[in-house]
Amino acid sequence: MINEEYKKMLGAKSVIRELSEYATKRGTEIGYDNVYDFSLGNPSVPCPDGYTEAVIDIHKNLNPMDIHGYSPSTTLPDVREAVANSLNRRFGMNYDMKHIFMTSGAAGALAHALRAVTKPGDKVLSFAPFFPEYRPYVSGCGDELVLVPADTANFQINLEAFEEMLDEKVMAVLINTPNNPSGVVYSEGTIKAMTDIMRRAQEKYGHDIFLISDEPYREIMFDGQTFTYPSKFYDNTLSCYSFSKSLSLPGERIGYVAVNPKATDADLLVPIMAQISRGIGHNCPSSSVQMAVARVLEDTSDLSVYETNMNLIYEELVNLGFNVVRPDGTFYIFPQALEEDAVAFCQKAKKYDLILVPSDSFGVKGYFRMAYCIDTDKVRRSLDALRRFVQTEYGI
Numbered sequence: 001m002i003n004e005e006y007k008k009m010l011g012a013k014s015v016i017r018e019l020s021e022y023a024t025k026r027g028t029e030i031g032y033d034n035v036y037d038f039s040l041g042n043p044s045v046p047c048p049d050g051y052t053e054a055v056i057d058i059h060k061n062l063n064p065m066d067i068h069g070y071s072p073s074t075t076l077p078d079v080r081e082a083v084a085n086s087l088n089r090r091f092g093m094n095y096d097m098k099h100i101f102m103t104s105g106a107a108g109a110l111a112h113a114l115r116a117v118t119k120p121g122d123k124v125l126s127f128a129p130f131f132p133e134y135r136p137y138v139s140g141c142g143d144e145l146v147l148v149p150a151d152t153a154n155f156q157i158n159l160e161a162f163e164e165m166l167d168e169k170v171m172a173v174l175i176n177t178p179n180n181p182s183g184v185v186y187s188e189g190t191i192k193a194m195t196d197i198m199r200r201a202q203e204k205y206g207h208d209i210f211l212i213s214d215e216p217y218r219e220i221m222f223d224g225q226t227f228t229y230p231s232k233f234y235d236n237t238l239s240c241y242s243f244s245k246s247l248s249l250p251g252e253r254i255g256y257v258a259v260n261p262k263a264t265d266a267d268l269l270v271p272i273m274a275q276i277s278r279g280i281g282h283n284c285p286s287s288s289v290q291m292a293v294a295r296v297l298e299d300t301s302d303l304s305v306y307e308t309n310m311n312l313i314y315e316e317l318v319n320l321g322f323n324v325v326r327p328d329g330t331f332y333i334f335p336q337a338l339e340e341d342a343v344a345f346c347q348k349a350k351k352y353d354l355i356l357v358p359s360d361s362f363g364v365k366g367y368f369r370m371a372y373c374i375d376t377d378k379v380r381r382s383l384d385a386l387r388r389f390v391q392t393e394y395g396i
């Protein structure tokens, strides 16, 4: 008999994927250039030349038996060491090779981190607005995802609600900064206050509560701001990273988990993840891709285009009277819709070939997400469509 749980999921397809499919279909009718598709978080700038050169050099000059061979179950030692050194340099940490586990992107990192520190039936607390894939990530572990309501004033963390909801069954707290969909980066003040609450709860309940910090947008920061690295503020932290966005490599499926060296059982967590990997059939990302990213750890694609796009859209939204928090990073913006029903709002936008994602699946009602990882020229053209949309539909 087929698995009924997964069968049920077939009927609940991702809203984002559905909108993206609609945009592609509409593109065949009017030309994709005329569809203002803000649905999908797929990078719009190529990977840096350094990555391509690393791939070519590895395939031309290294031993094919090494490049194409299985990597050890805890992933490639030289790569782990390079990642540890880079993180220590950038964030003043003290990682050793044994604290790094290479994964298939952030999704793979979260799959291992969640399983390493929770067991089926445990609660995982996260914060609205949140990345909708957290639902299958967490339910796939047999855990319960509980969402702290959003602080819509600035999309930092609703600390009062968090403290109230952090009960004895919560074994992990899952954060995402810079945040998809809000574009907000949690401030040092927010991280400090949140981790103080977690330390108090650990003391009160007498068990570890792990912080799982999902950071695939860490390199996309605006206005020259620097990233506050959550692991610096809380020992029991597993940092989950991906090269999907920083190096524009979402199809290569590469990322890692970095275990804070001061975490409980820090030296056991990577070997445990290697065991998890066996059980879920992950069995390490491609050896050659691990080797290639290790050579460009501190390089990025030209990410400046996202800031240019953000400024164009943000200014227009403000001019049109939208209530919107200015993003600190990522390639997302999360304005309030012009009517309570965000689904209806986004449906009307489609008439103007504007593909916007309603906020309901992000755990907040009445907002919408725009993923502006698209050509700047298209962003400019889309502003006219946006003006026509709000003037015609809402008289603004």
Ligand SMILES: Cc1ncc(COP(=O)(O)O)c(C=O)c1O
Residues within 6 Å of the ligand: 041, 104, 105, 106, 107, 108, 131, 176, 180, 214, 216, 241, 242, 243, 244, 250, 254, 255
């Ligand atoms: C917040 C967040 N976490 C995790 C992921 C998954 O990233 P990856 O492609 O590296 O698996 C994404 C992808 O868009 C994301 O936005």
